[in-house]
Amino acid sequence: MVSKTPMITTLDGVYLDHNATTPVDTSLYEFIPNWLSQFGNPSSIHQASRGPRTLIREARHHIAETLGVSPLEIVFNSGASEGNNSIIKSVWDRKGVERNEFICSSVEHPSVMKAMQAIQKKGAVIHWIPVNRDGELDMAFVQRVLSHKTALISVMSANNETGTLFPVAQLVPLARAAGALIHSDCVQVFGKQALNLKELGVDYATFSGHKFYALKGSGFMYLKKTAPFVSLIDGGAQERFRRGGTENTLGVAAMGHIVQKMKSINLTGVWADIQSHRDFFETEVRTHIPGVHVTAQKSPRLGNTSHVMIQGIDAETLLINLDLDGFFVSTGAACSSGNPEPSPVLLSMGFSRQEAQTSLRISLGWNSKRSDMERFVERLKDIVARLRQMKKEWDDVAL
Ligand SMILES: Cc1ncc(COP(=O)(O)O)c(C=O)c1O
Known part of the structure; x- marks a missing residue:
């Protein structure tokens, strides 16, 4: 309990x-030993896989419910660095799409900045949104550069260094009007503010377990049902082919547990x-x-x-x-x-x-x-x- x-x-x-990083919630000390005995591979067919599969299913359900989205839209991974890279590179890799421009704040986490720089070397045009000394985004700049060529807007919900909150909700209708996709790195807001992704309306969002009292090396992405995505890690059928590799069962279970716990606090x-x-x-x-x-x-x-x-x-x-x-x-x-x-x-x-x-x-x-x-x-x-x-x-x- x-x-x-x-x-x-x-x-x-x-x-x-x-x-x-946050400390590990001590309630996990009680739960993790029980979960350790559930060693089966969640993808196996036999009985040993049922426990771990259930842990993952329940965690997915709890997280999706908290964020107001469908469990099918949650994809577990190693954290937000992986999530940010996966989404940005995936949008760039889409075949047959003429849009080659990306709009991104100039104060994103390095995993966003460097993923953007990597696709820039392959021909993407990146528009870096300036911020002022108070950390505010230049929204007029976004309106100026946004066009039918924009593939993706990526703006974090809160900055990890200064704590500044960014107006992602205002960017969503702008992206929609231009037919562009929109991603937000939600690492620093999750668990600190109410967050309903369905209401927010973004196509993609990224999260890390160790920023909300769960374990390091665990995280998840929100991929809206209609949002295009190509897996960065090819492998088995895990996460419905959106992230290959045997699941980090303990990390996933810990995130689900903390999300449930947050509801009772x-x-x-x-x-x-x-x-x-x-x-x-x-x-x-x-x-x-x-x-x-x-x-x-x-x-x-x-x-x-x-x-x-x-x-x-x-x-x-x-x-x-x-x-x-x-x-x-x-x-x-x-x-x-x-x-x-x-x-x-x-x-x-x-x-x-x-x-x-x-x-x-x-x-x-x-x-x-x-x-x-x-x-x-x-x-x-x-x-x-x-x-x-x-x-x-x-x-x-x-x-
Ligand atoms: C805003 C933001 N995005 C992404 C990350 C990367 O998270 P991780 O190191 O868990 O992949 C961090 C971690 O500091 C962060 O603060």
Whole structure:
């Protein structure tokens, strides 16, 4: 049975990096051992396959119901990187279609950006939608470039770095009028806001299990019944030939379980609390730390995300100091760690490389508490003051 309260894995310290990945919901500790014994191949005919097949069927049903779509429109895969690549390349690969233009925001996740660049090398024309410093999409640009040549519009529902929400619902009628298809990367909104894909009207959407308290390496795509699709991975008849390969039964079952659990939680209340903790953080840092800019503060944003730039502070150094003290945050997208280049998202928004290198993202989750935020703000104040003092001493010596 699912529990009524969010209970998730904890670790020593304060975890504020939920947009990178969420902890695993502890209710899964109870369920996964049972599922482990259901080892059969879901595609087999004999009895050992029935349990795993049932787990997959139920998960598909729960997910489809939550999103207001048909179970036949849900295709399990390894996550949104695979989903984004599959959809974009599939639309490009369609034979006999004259449309060769794609419209895409300039702040998408790398799995969208790079898939677009890959088809660009094969002859696709990509129109990158500019965003302003508040993270808002240039809708007039979309209207200018949209034509009978547009194959696909791809715009994420929320940005993983800044939390900015994009007006996908407004793009759908524009795409329809031009006869184009439309995809949205819904990774960051799923589980944080109500999402009905049928009402939204997109043709494709992509999701990752580890962003909503399930397991890494699991995800799914929504492929509308009428939307053309060619499998990226050829293989057996799994997922009705739309994604070859033996299913990740545990990963799929975990996603179905969490989606069911979410129905029993007052998510609106949980997210209202989370937003109030986020707002508390922003008020405190703006009041007590000079030179803090809160990115996209005036735009519609995810309630769990805060992206700040702290003047004169090298974000990597700050992050390491916070890490040593048990506060786990990010300097930007987790997938960019180990990459010294500043965030392309911030550069696209018009920030300088220098500004981008001062940026810190905190993203809260189900178990984030006000007391964690109070401790975090205190620590941040001290570390920023110390780093600024050290910099001043260095600069004085250099004179
Ligand atoms: C918006 C967005 N899209 C796609 C992905 C890729 O998800 P995965 O790494 O699970 O494939 C991420 C992960 O950070 C993301 O935040």
